Amino acid sequence: MLNDKEFQAFQEGIFKDYFKKYIMFKRGKGEKVTHSTLIRLKSLNQELTLSCDSLEISHEVAEFILREREKESPSSRGLRVSDFRQFSAFLRSLGIVSYEIPRKYMKKVYVPFRPYIFSEAELGSITVAADQLSQGRRSNTHCQVYPVITRILIGTGMRIGEVLSLRIKDVDMADQLIIVYKSKNNVSRYVPMSESLSATVGKYLSKIQHRHESQRHLFISPYTGTGYSYDAMKYMFRKIYSAAGVRTPQGRLPRIHDVRHSFCTASLNRMLESGMNLYTAIPILAAYVGHVNLSDTERYIHLTEHGYSDFIKKESNLSSLIPEVCDEN
Structure with a gap:
């Protein structure tokens, strides 16, 4: 559902109701719709x-x-193209005539990005900070909710949108599973919980x-x-990171999604250390x-300087795939 502020943003135009449906459709799949x-x-x-x-969109x-706008960066235009492409596809799925934006409409913009990878000690500090959130003036529910959300993110690597979309029926305590229904790319899956997470x-x-x-949301x-919004998560996790004293080398607070990057990196390291190919x-x-796609997973694998030599040692057959640097003349 849209909150009052979001609802007011789409009160005009012949497409207003379709934008509301589109936003709810994306959230229903577990995708975050940011501010x-x-x-x-x-x-x-x-x-x-x-x-x-x-x-009809011709x-x-x-x-x-x-069209290109004056002083607009390629990345900003790329976001506009992506928004238009997805909304147009949504309209066509409803039988509305809307021009299909070609996949290669504009040159792909490369934006260098390296997420922050939390250490185990930092993840522990974040968990403690979530447990010690101060009580609010209007409600203390967040003191009960955020310690659980934090542990699910750290212990499963789930997307924050997937966690916020969970219903009570999606938790199988008998088999210690979280069931994710039709999330990003319409993928459903079972997410096993550890003993400690299951107890929490x-x-x-x-x-x-x-x-x-x-049928009710797990976190209300x-x-x-209704369910918590992504903006609420972003606000509270900034408080949690700040209380935990966790910042990037540039002095910024990490993103929520960095927990997922950290989970994937740590999980791969553990599998390789166990001898798995x-x-x-x-x-x-x-x-x-x-x-x-496996390429999606590869984006989450971030080799630190500490782990690089061990990785090459264990996967020495990959060394021939790493290009050599030409000597300077």
């Missing part, structure tokens, strides 16, 4: 309102809206008021009566975290 995404979608709605006389309208989730379930209403915001380990990890 910046909402701003871009609001802008797109306004441009379509000015450019379209009917519920090639000419698409080209006009996606079981204890939480025993305390919540509506534990027998299987006391302010909205890389070509066996990556498909297993991909299935666990819900990736469709």
Whole structure:
């Protein structure tokens, strides 16, 4: 569902109801719709309102809206193209005529990015900080919810959107499983829980008021009566990271998604250390975290200087694939 502020952002235009449905569709799949995404979608709605006389998006309208703008960076334009492409595909799935943006509409923009990889000590500090959150003026529910969400993220590597979308029925305490239904790329999967995580989730379930209403969200915001928003998570995790004293080398607070990167990296390291071959380990990890393509998993594997030599030693047959650097003349 959209909260009041989000709802007010789409009150005009012939496409307004479809933008609301589109946002709920994305959230229903476990995808996060951030504040910046909402701003871009609001802008797109306004441009379509000015450019379209009917519920149809022509090639000419698409080209006009996606034209290059003065002083706009390639990455910003790339986001606009991506938003338009996905919304257009959503409209077509509903039988509405909308121009299909080609995959190679614009040159892919390479944005160098390296996430922050937490150490085990830092993850421990984050967990302690979540456990010690101070009580709020209006509600203390967050003191009960965030320690559990934090442990699920650290212990499973799930996407934050997947965690927020969980229903009570999605937790199988008998088999110690979390069931993720139709998340990103429409992938469903079982996520095993460790003994300690299962105990934490079981204890939480025993305390919540509506534990027998299987269709209700597992984590319910006391302010909205529905699931927590990504913006709420972003706000609270900044507080948790700050209290834990965890910052990147540049002095910034890490992102929530960095926990998933850290999980994937640590999990691969453990599998390799156990003697598992890389070509066996990556498909297993991909299935666990819900990736469709192995290339998606490879983006999460971040070799630190500490682990690089061990990796090459264990996978020496890969050394021929690493290009040599030409000597200077």
